[in-house]
Amino acid sequence: MKKFARVFAILCALTLTLTACSSGSNGDKKDATEATNKKIGTAKDGDEMKIEKASMKLVNAKEKGKYKLVGTEELKKWIDAKEDMVIVDTMPAKSFKANRIPGAVNAELPITMDKVTPEQKDAYIKALGDKKDKKVVVYCGFVGCERSDVGAVIAQEAGFKNVYRQPGGIIAWMDAGYDVEKDK
Template sequence: MKRRIASIIGVLALSALVFTGCGEDSTVSKVGTAPDGSEVAIEKATIKYMDDTVKGGYKTVSTEELNKWVEDNKDMVIIDTMPSDNFSKGHIPGAVNAELPKTGMADATDEQKEAFIKLLGSDKSKTVVVYCGFVGCARSDVGAVLAKEAGFEEVYRVPGGGVAWQEAGYEVEK
């Protein structure tokens, strides 16, 4: 009888772990990555991001790794592709601003392209990091593609952009 009760308690404990998100905070009622529970939207943005990265021929750097680069004063150019009013509210330390269209390369004007390329400088071996607001934002893809087309070798895009940077609690510059 005691063995049977112990087995039932074990099954209930295991079930509790499984149904609460594999041991994550049980006070959180949602399951998944999206704050609003829309895992489909995150999946869609992730697939597009991955496809853009392959097509664009650039690399990805995580928010955490970029923070290490910033702390280590890595020789790089960081470009925030959001509108200037967003940039002025807070950006990754050392970043410069070049607004690019959120709808993609087809909507980038010659002036935007030229301004972006000018910020890259002339050293094609220098690391270029491009970011925008969040995973589903296409502005950073436009910048990464422009940098690759201009002949830059080490081009990185930050998936979570400025939102992930701030959510991680890293320093922002104003």
């Protein structure tokens, strides 16, 4: 897994380098400032460091938690194909009622493992069902939200074998323009 983190970091650096090269940058400070002012990169607000920090936090959490990741587009394909899975929204009930990925169940979890109560853990594991081989997809609000990490770790510890975290959460789902369910 350390190799994966190194490869990821190298790919990020290479992407940034190629982006700068393709924009005509010769590496001086003026070009960097112009690139920032044009908002080149991934971050809508031009602050690529926020994206990098969130990415590295995600990669490290995935390695530590020993679960898999699934992107928003891939999850949509799974849903459209009616794959046998349980999708768990770990956000508070108010958020779940307002917008959720179709077919998701709600099992609110805190942002860190040390804040999980025995009642929350039991309710969450109950929401996953009894089939340990069934695909489990956990999500929360957005990449920086760690409720889905907590859920993925608990599922792994409970013996579920096909645990996925959808890191972009409901925000990425809505950004992709996919339909949401909501309470009336």
